[in-house]
Amino acid sequence: MAVNLTFQRRLAAKVLNVGKNKVWMDPECSSTIASCTSSNTIRKLCKDSIIVPKTVNVHSRYHANKRVAEKKKGRHMGLGKRKGAKNARCNKKTQYVRHIRALRHTLTKYYGLKKIDSSVKRNLRSRVKGNEFKSKKSLIETIIKMRNVANEEKEQAKIKQQMVQKAADKGLKKTKAHEQKIMDKIQAIKSKVMNGQKA
Structure with missing residues (x-):
């Protein structure tokens, strides 16, 4: 029968300063672990290597770095890889x-x-x-x-x-007609004067 060790797992995570999923408990000593109800007893079990933090998985950057280097050369940058609007990739x-x-x-x-x-x-x-x-x-x-x-x-x-x-031409015509009238009058007076002298 499986023993519920949720509380002990939480205490161990706090003591070891890791996440709950990173705590490894020895399945053979499950009854001993179940009897622990304080952080001091959990510390003792940690010293005895019954409760141990799991090793951190290495997340290699090799493949990511390789891809970045390829992208610098212009690989993986074709039309099929481009997303967004027309000018999304333009400054x-x-x-x-x-x-x-x-x-x-x-x-x-x-x-x-x-x-x-x-x-x-x-x-x-x-x-x-x-x-x-x-x-x-x-x-x-x-x-x-x-x-x-x-x-x-x-x-x-x-x-x-x-x-x-047009207005200027009209005015010119009027002035010319007026001048002509005056000239005609002067001419008439002159002719009268000349006729009077002859008589």
């Missing part, structure tokens, strides 16, 4: 540099094609640096909007200029 700074370079390249391209002028490029470049645009698409949309606004402003300026020109 944040590298991601930022890629993103900014793409946007700046787009700006330079549009400037080279003369779709934007230098002032617009400077403005957009500072906004790119401030992380305003999350993608190339949003940057291109902004460029198109700015171009549309600029075209509208140009058209409005042209219309205003035409209106001013």
Whole structure:
């Protein structure tokens, strides 16, 4: 019949300063161990090697170290071993540099094609640096909007200029007509004076 030695095991673990599972009790002396109810009696049994702490299993790092060395060479790092999102294994700074370079390249391209002028490029470049645009698409949309606004402003300026020109032409016509009237009157007076002298 098996004897319950849970209490003695707990006392032995406390005395030996190890876990309960690390305590070895001699199965032949189970009745002697069962009679022990204090830590002093357990200490005596430990001296007599009836209760002994189990040896610690060695957890070798050989295989782990070997794998690390292989990984340094690039083994076990293929596509099948990668987990996580697209940029999970990429440095944040590298991601930022890629993103900014793409946007700046787009700006330079549009400037080279003369779709934007230098002032617009400077403005957009500072906004790119401030992380305003999350993608190339949003940057291109902004460029198109700015171009549309600029075209509208140009058209409005042209219309205003035409209106001013019309008003100026109208005023010129009026002044010319007025001058002509005055000249006609002067001419009439002169002719009257000349006719009076002849008579």
